[in-house]
Amino acid sequence: MTSDKRTDLTHLPPSTPEEIRRMVRRAGLDLSEELMCQFIAAWPNYEAMIRRLPRGRPYADEPAHSFRPARLSKSGPYR
């Protein structure tokens, strides 16, 4: 089982529809009202998901900071 000594963001309140609209606009997306309403309905499950992510892990626990130059020389370009 993974560590119980973790922090997450589940204490934060869910975003309001207006906040979701602002975030979508800030991301450079231009959705019609119909598509925006669909997304406002879909987003809360995702927001809850990312707030459940455990945070504060040691920096050595990666792959996020890893880069394998030897692997690049082994492979050609991805078509």
Add this chain to the structure above:
Amino acid sequence: MDVAFLTIAELGRLYRRRELSPVEVTRALLARIAAHDGKLHSFLRVTEEIALAEATEAEAELMAGNARGPMHGIPYALKDIIETAGIPTTGHSKLRQDYVPKADAELVTRLKAGGGIMLGKLATWEFALGGPSFDLPWPPARNPWNPDTLPGGSSSGAGAAVAAGFVPGAVGTDTGGSIRGPAAVCGLAGLKPTYGRVSRRGVFPNTFSMDHCGPLARSTEDIALFMQVIAGFDAQDPGSEDVAVPDYRAELKGGVRGLRLGLVEDWHQGAGAHPDLAAAIEAAVAVLRESGAIVEPVRLSSLREYTDCKTTISSVELYAIHEHDLKTRPQDFGRILRNRVLPGALIGGEDYLAALRWRTELAQEQTRALRRVDAFITAAALTIADPADPDLPDRLVSAPSITMPFSVGGLPALAIPCGFSKKEGLPLSLQIAAAPFAEGLVLRIAHAYQEATDWHRRHPSLA
């Protein structure tokens, strides 16, 4: 002879004895598709001319004694995110409905070199993620066991076509369960190989860090034969691993006597599981124990945790792939795909890195557990086939997935049928997973189970 439900292994034996020919089989399967796929929608495109040309060539070579391998003269079909030179590869999406690739995907090149016969391109959830969708240029595939239900996804057409007896095998892709899910609800064998085992070059990406290609077929033996042709290092796929490919068919032998199998009980006994599932898994465990395996309980993190980790990573990588189209033509996406990809725009870099770090921790817990047991066993789907209802709520995030843990771990994982639900008569499925590149062990355990049972020999009636 009715060739519809012959396995790849049986077809090979009949070819070698010259009791059946690839042309004869190809014609029969094309006729079956023409007669029945109108209500199943498993194929987006049937490549009849190509199939007959490849069958004629295979027949001549086999008659001359020039066998190319286990897929020589064997019909197959491809999920329509796998590129085929000169043949449209649509991703089952309006966004790519006119796209014609110039080159074959690497796995198609390998199947052609192995003498396989391509019957066509198969339905998928939109770009292997958005589905089941009823607002795309083609309808969603239906499940041959009951056409009022769905064949799972995203390799929906692959599951439906193999279960319907249209092809003995098909290639699907699996990011979070898209081979194993359709295999499970269609009563088939379906293998997600180890990450890096089968090339993804020329396959439209879903999530770069978790995409896998693999076969669906009717038996474990057929999966072994299929893998023999498509597995192997590809220097042009950055995720490909240069690990020797064993003789998978030879590895089927040996049975399970003395193997230690870790039953992840918590996963299939939780809320949301079909009421018949626990008993079916218990019965499968009894079969494996009678065959000599030692089965013991194993605890891993919850499905909720694995699903959150996988879906966060996927959402970000998906958005990176689809950002341009979402900003310029969002209305051309199906509703479900659009609403599954858009969240990636709002997920921060710190969230993505947190999920990547978590992935390492989750993969390590699997590795630690595999020091005590040789393989994991659990269910391959928590439920039976869903009804074909356009108004079903999207459960990608809300319902934890029993296939995603082994996507997160990158482990080889196989679904095989292990029973049917009592009320609906629909397939239930067992999942077996083992250490990276231990496909041979996974197949060996599954083969031992299939030698002791006959669930995989049952077929739907299309009458």
